[in-house]
Amino acid sequence: MSLFSEILQFVFTGLTIGSIYSMVGLGFNIIYNATTIINLAQGEFVMFGGLIMVFLTVVLKFPLFVGFPLTVIVVMAIGAVFERFAIHPLRNASLLTLIIVTIAASILFRGIAMFIWGKDPYSLPPFTPGSPVMIGGAVIMLQTFWVLGTTLAIVVLTTLFFGKTIVGKAMSACSFNPMAASLMGIHVRKMILISFALSAGLGAVAGIVITPMSLMDYDRGPMLAVKGFCAAVLGGLGVGYGVVLGGFIVGLLESLTAGLIHSGFKDAVALVILLFILCFKPSGIFGSEEVSKIKKF
Amino acid sequence: MLEVRRLNSFYAAVQALKNVSISVKKGDIITIIGANGAGKTTLLKTISGLILEHDGNILYEGKSLSGLLPGEIVALGICLVPEGRQIFGHLSVLDNLKLGAYLYYDRRHKDEIRENMEKVYAIFPILKNRRRQLSGTLSGGEQQMLAIGRAMMSRPKLMMMDEPSMGLAPLMVREIFRVIQELHHDGTTILLVEQNARAALKMGVFGYVLETGEIVLQGDTKILLEDEKVKHAYLGK
Numbered sequence: 001m002s003l004f005s006e007i008l009q010f011v012f013t014g015l016t017i018g019s020i021y022s023m024v025g026l027g028f029n030i031i032y033n034a035t036t037i038i039n040l041a042q043g044e045f046v047m048f049g050g051l052i053m054v055f056l057t058v059v060l061k062f063p064l065f066v067g068f069p070l071t072v073i074v075v076m077a078i079g080a081v082f083e084r085f086a087i088h089p090l091r092n093a094s095l096l097t098l099i100i101v102t103i104a105a106s107i108l109f110r111g112i113a114m115f116i117w118g119k120d121p122y123s124l125p126p127f128t129p130g131s132p133v134m135i136g137g138a139v140i141m142l143q144t145f146w147v148l149g150t151t152l153a154i155v156v157l158t159t160l161f162f163g164k165t166i167v168g169k170a171m172s173a174c175s176f177n178p179m180a181a182s183l184m185g186i187h188v189r190k191m192i193l194i195s196f197a198l199s200a201g202l203g204a205v206a207g208i209v210i211t212p213m214s215l216m217d218y219d220r221g222p223m224l225a226v227k228g229f230c231a232a233v234l235g236g237l238g239v240g241y242g243v244v245l246g247g248f249i250v251g252l253l254e255s256l257t258a259g260l261i262h263s264g265f266k267d268a269v270a271l272v273i274l275l276f277i278l279c280f281k282p283s284g285i286f287g288s289e290e291v292s293k294i295k296k297f
Numbered sequence: 298m299l300e301v302r303r304l305n306s307f308y309a310a311v312q313a314l315k316n317v318s319i320s321v322k323k324g325d326i327i328t329i330i331g332a333n334g335a336g337k338t339t340l341l342k343t344i345s346g347l348i349l350e351h352d353g354n355i356l357y358e359g360k361s362l363s364g365l366l367p368g369e370i371v372a373l374g375i376c377l378v379p380e381g382r383q384i385f386g387h388l389s390v391l392d393n394l395k396l397g398a399y400l401y402y403d404r405r406h407k408d409e410i411r412e413n414m415e416k417v418y419a420i421f422p423i424l425k426n427r428r429r430q431l432s433g434t435l436s437g438g439e440q441q442m443l444a445i446g447r448a449m450m451s452r453p454k455l456m457m458m459d460e461p462s463m464g465l466a467p468l469m470v471r472e473i474f475r476v477i478q479e480l481h482h483d484g485t486t487i488l489l490v491e492q493n494a495r496a497a498l499k500m501g502v503f504g505y506v507l508e509t510g511e512i513v514l515q516g517d518t519k520i521l522l523e524d525e526k527v528k529h530a531y532l533g534k
Contacts, residue, residue: 166396169395170396170399172385173385173396176388177383180379181396182366182367184447185372185451238387
């Protein structure tokens, strides 16, 4: 294998994991846009997505096109229940308290998942059977295209949602100033509930498309949340396309580091990026300093 | 139009309003003056449905507002221009105005929304020039204009304003008061809360003086302007 095709291989791997980080980052974004809460249980939504999909399609033998939406709906319900029972009752709590609550939720979710599925990783068959494609000497699994395509679709949809629709703008108004938002007739509590459900659904989609490639187990959440968070901060929290590019950058650097230097450094890459960005440009690459000055954090 | 009867309102455990009764007739400009912490903002927030802990009656066109959500109250035609403007600084001027029309924002009302927006632009031409600008970067006076414009977008019959002149340059204060008069002229009923007592009383027809949560004085604004106590405490004479 030539160096070129080797690097090409790393790039494709990087883009694939980068997509997942992007989707996790976008999940952060949705809840952040509605509440300024950083939901650290975001990785668990991904985990639930993968494992529930396994249960529905492998154990219950549902076809893909039934299992996929059903899984998303179930995880959205988990997100909504989480908001109703853990976030909603604490309406007057500080932001930091709420973020700590999401950490507690992530531990609880992991416990529940371990209780149900045990500690073993599970796999899914790829969506489209067939042999991998060769491009420039690099081997690309067909599932990669599913992952990239899904990410693209989700990026477009969330960008349109927050940038073009009145509901998306209303949702962002809820985080910026809940009092003024309710004076516009926006039902703030309902918006927050919707944001948690949407974000959970997005996490589920990420979990479903990645499980055929990288397996899924109960403990996958925290690392995904950390990487997705890096992606979000790197690109600029609240900025849709920024988060996605951030995800790809983290994914690429991680994959190139693992391939060209040492795979042991892989997980450190994201954290080093996070440190640098927080030191030198806390608003992120694409976050506008103007907006970040106006926002609470 | 609006009838507040023996209202008691609570902020956490503190009683902020005691036995407050006010009455607003259609087409009036009603002025409420009072010092900081007298309960003016609490009164407006309670009417808007933002403060739920209260007893007494708030009647709007004969219907009780108790238990209604802020959105339902806006839909009835009561809107509040909150103290400190509270615009959505991360959104453009245009988006702020659109959110003002949130409750009826759909394809069916497209023409009406455009019409209302033109009305806002006619009163505040500067907002039209700045419609693409991030609203958090507007000056204080422009933000106040946007807050009023955003409230106009909700098609109010009764507009409540909480200290619209606060923190503005004298020239801008005059401009804002001119706009209030214009809105009133166009048929909007106004409930104005101000610390700038003289200007506010000059504009209104009837006024209330709120002190530590209680109405201590009420009457025609002409009479209030001549009242010795009012002069001494609020007009600086």
